[in-house]
Amino acid sequence: MPDAVEQVVGRAYEHGWVSDIQSDSLPPGLSEDTVRFISAKKDEPDWLLQWRLEALRKWQAMEPPDWAHLKWGPIDYQSIIYYSAPKSTSEGPKSLEEVDPELLRTYEKLGIPLHERAALAGVAVDAVFDSVSVATTFRETLAKAGVIFCPLSEAVREHPGLVRKYLGSVVPVTDNYFAALNSAVFSDGSFCFIPKGVRCPMELSTYFRINAKNTGQFERTLIIAEDKAYVSYLEGCTAPQRDENQLHAAVVELVALEDAEIKYSTVQNWYPGDENGRGGIFNFVTKRGICKGDRSRISWTQVETGSAITWKYPSVILKGDDSVGEFYSVAVTAKRQQADTGTKMIHIGKNTRSTIISKGIAAERGQQSYRGLVRVLKGADNARNYTQCDSLLMGDTCGAHTFPYIEVRNRTAKVEHEATTSKVADEQIFYCQQRGMSEEDAVNLIVNGFCKEVFRQLPMEFAVEAQKLLAVTLEGAVG
């Protein structure tokens, strides 16, 4: 039944519009001067400038990674714009009233309740537009609870001690090619600090959007949960439809101290490119959390439907005893999208536990790879890992691959790995149709069932959005 699959997959990208906003951009190119410009623009202290410059020097000596199951041409790093800010915010908005109305409309289109009045959903939103953070809602409510939620550039000024202590502590500058690049040129991102014993009173959320042409987005997010603190953080992303590729190289660092818990959810819907593989975002992202304290817990949930290329391995370092790491992922590749994604669980502490649930869906000419590492170090007595890695194929022009790496250096550890590959069977579609559902609804039902274990980890509104995105991505792809 190839027709319905093609219909399901072929729906147009909904977020492909471009906002008509004056932006204040650097010319393309990357040098020490670029880094100095960005740093100066942000009024950064010297230590941070030096940190960036060091990163740039390291990056210049590094080679891009070539081990992923991905194909892409060389990226010309000199043709990318490393700083672009909507002009009207160059002074910095003091309140929502000062934010460019066109920008607010942009977020409205994205369905973000930026306006506090409208934000009944109880989500505090930090919106990052191209390179700068334009508005953060609910800051007062959060401040009362002692929670700091602000643009990273602001945190550098207001909370330099915290930033200096934790920035780069989980993802070192030289961790990998793209992390080094990000460290040199990161423009903004969110900073979030939950003090001891505080349960963050609302979901925190950041929406990223790349708007300006030829612009790279290099945001950096840092979340710290002190002892017994809890936070749930949501991240969403879109970009306009453009014929050329755009680079997104973000870094996210999470730090959980004793008994703390961080839940980090992503719905990634960057522009995927067209059916011939033209355009689309190159998404090279480093996300890592450390369960530093005993009994701490970090949970990554991601729904990856966009981007031409996704290279992303949200990981957890389980350092504290009895700490828990989780990774739940749905990745969809249709058209000519490629994804090489998975996780790393590094067991250091005793009785550490990790769970990996990965659901890969490939349709049309999409290529889908799961790559995961479970490493149990010598001292990690009674470490446990359970990995389940399922791939669903739609049609016969796509591909799914699994690359699990398991390294165990402790005899008491228990590591389980299960993997399946299945196809959406014609019989399943026929069965649903015979009960009255359209072919498209049938495919959505089957695919959502396949992803259920991951979707139920998401907050309600996000789960609904994720299902819709999946439907859009797969529209026209049945067969």
Added chain:
Amino acid sequence: MLEIKNLHASIKGKAILKGLDLVVPAGEVHAIMGPNGSGKSTLSKVLAGDEAYEVTEGQALYKGKDLLTMSPDERAREGVFLAFQYPVEIPGVTNAYFLRTALNAVRRHRGEPELDAFTFLQRVKEAMKLLEMDAEFRNRFVNVGFSGGEKKRNEILQLTLLNPSLAILDEMDSGLDVDALRIASRGVNALRDADHAFLVITHYQRLLDYIVPDHVHILVDGRIVQSGDRSLALDVERAGYVDHQASA
């Protein structure tokens, strides 16, 4: 209700139905019996619209409309139901969600409002009670890990809720023990009235003790070779299909 004329159908180029004629008026139960490979399941799949089968000749009218040009889901929404011989598993989708999605698709088509969660649940509970199904089946994934008998009972549950005009039961007795067969048949018989028609496809006479047919047809090598009343089924059970095969 259903009028089939000179129906020819094949799968992967192999002819299976070779000129089948059959008329099933509303209010009647017709049984189709035949040896393995005679085309019984092909007939049910063709009527339901399985694209693996190709109709090469002939016609099938349902309530006067050309059934064969409708998509499978249109047929279902118009009231044609197939109880599958081998019901399909759908991991991650609960039975309740599946039923509600199906029921609302059918109701929308009929111009009826979608059922709210409460009313829906009441109906499911009633139907499950009739079929002596445990409440946990609502939250289990569609047919996943069900025994053969449970799957069949689940088909009848769907039949009961969707309340189609024409129900085709494809070997619903296979894999059912006597108790389960009695219970499942109770579900079917509860729907029998002047507005419903049934096409009961079976290899064995036993099923027809529970769902008593108005007419019995013998299908051999893709054609109906003999029609009669209930006693024909009993003859077949005694003598087998041998004679009919010879005459085909």
